[in-house]
Amino acid sequence: MGGFSKQGIDLPTPGQDILKLIAPPPREAREKRSHYASELLGCSRQLYYKWIGAPETDPPTETQLRKMEAGSDAHALFLSRLKEAEKRGLLFLLDTEKSIELNIEGLTYPIRGYIDFIIAITNQEKNNEKYVIEYKSTFGHQTTRILDEPRLSHLVQLWVYAQVEEADHYVVIYEDRGSKLGTWYEIAKINGALWYNKEGSKLWARTGIHWNQIVDKLRMIEVAVAEQKPPPRVDPITGEEFKAFLSKDGKKIQKTKVVWLADGTKKVARTHWMCADYCPYRALCWLNEEEK
Numbered sequence: 001m002g003g004f005s006k007q008g009i010d011l012p013t014p015g016q017d018i019l020k021l022i023a024p025p026p027r028e029a030r031e032k033r034s035h036y037a038s039e040l041l042g043c044s045r046q047l048y049y050k051w052i053g054a055p056e057t058d059p060p061t062e063t064q065l066r067k068m069e070a071g072s073d074a075h076a077l078f079l080s081r082l083k084e085a086e087k088r089g090l091l092f093l094l095d096t097e098k099s100i101e102l103n104i105e106g107l108t109y110p111i112r113g114y115i116d117f118i119i120a121i122t123n124q125e126k127n128n129e130k131y132v133i134e135y136k137s138t139f140g141h142q143t144t145r146i147l148d149e150p151r152l153s154h155l156v157q158l159w160v161y162a163q164v165e166e167a168d169h170y171v172v173i174y175e176d177r178g179s180k181l182g183t184w185y186e187i188a189k190i191n192g193a194l195w196y197n198k199e200g201s202k203l204w205a206r207t208g209i210h211w212n213q214i215v216d217k218l219r220m221i222e223v224a225v226a227e228q229k230p231p232p233r234v235d236p237i238t239g240e241e242f243k244a245f246l247s248k249d250g251k252k253i254q255k256t257k258v259v260w261l262a263d264g265t266k267k268v269a270r271t272h273w274m275c276a277d278y279c280p281y282r283a284l285c286w287l288n289e290e291e292k
């Protein structure tokens with residue numbers, strides 16, 4: 001009876017050759033000259049490192065670069081669907097990737113960003129209402145989470161756009177890259193604070209974020225850069241702690257650590273996902289420090 005057998009044969013590797021050719025190139029370092037709308041709730045220390053042009057000790061891996069590329073692909077696909085709808089007379093695509101700049105008193109540098117899409121819906125009911133859209137593609141657990149709660153940083157990004165671009169609605173649209181399962185949230189400013197609703201619900205939720213907190217954070221980062229002093233690892237707006245656990249010799253970041261609670265029980269504490277896998281300054285920030 002026939003069967004498979006294995007032996008080492010030196011054959012060409014055409015698939016691998018092609019994949020190598022189209023692998024995403026490494027990111028180029030760029031001098032930072034503005035705050036970005038997309039990073040206002042990011043780790044202050046990470047932003048500080050970007051501002052001072054610190055070398056990336058942990059640049060994104062090829063897999064991470066591919067994921068970013070998949071995000072851009074999803075974006076391009078969404079744009080083509082909008083164009084298709086425009087051809088059918090359902091909407092006007094007014095702008096894409098619109099560059100914006102917001103100058104704020106008390107800050108040396110502006111906030112910049114790119115509005116993904118600006119459209120007007122043309123049916124009678126909507127009467128040419130104008131929409132500013134931030135599009136985000138998601139995958140895996142992200143999708144499950146986002147169906148329940150939007151990412152605050154995305155709402156804040158839209159909030160920046162709302163200050164420079166007049167529109168009737170400001171929405172963030174989430175869509176899973178595979179299943180196309182998605183949801184959307186709309187933002188509004190009420191008494192200086194940021195609110196949002198899900199899918200047009202009448203129930204608006206308050207984020208607790210005020211605009212002056214964002215300005216204060218950016219000012220704090222500008223001062224830290226001027227003084228060359230890394231800022232704390234806790235976000236001053238949300239209180240989110242960017243925390244990592246180190247191995248005993250202080251040379252490795254551990255994803256988890258067992259910690260004992262005051263009542264004598266123990267729990268598994270996790271290194272913040274950003275410090276564990278994504279931040280390009282992980283080694284610079286944490287290694288050779290005492291265990292936090």
Ligand code: SF4
Pocket residue numbers: 043044045046233242243272274275279280281282285286
């Ligand atoms: S490793 Fe964590 S705490 Fe340090 S800069 Fe990066 S995100 Fe911030």
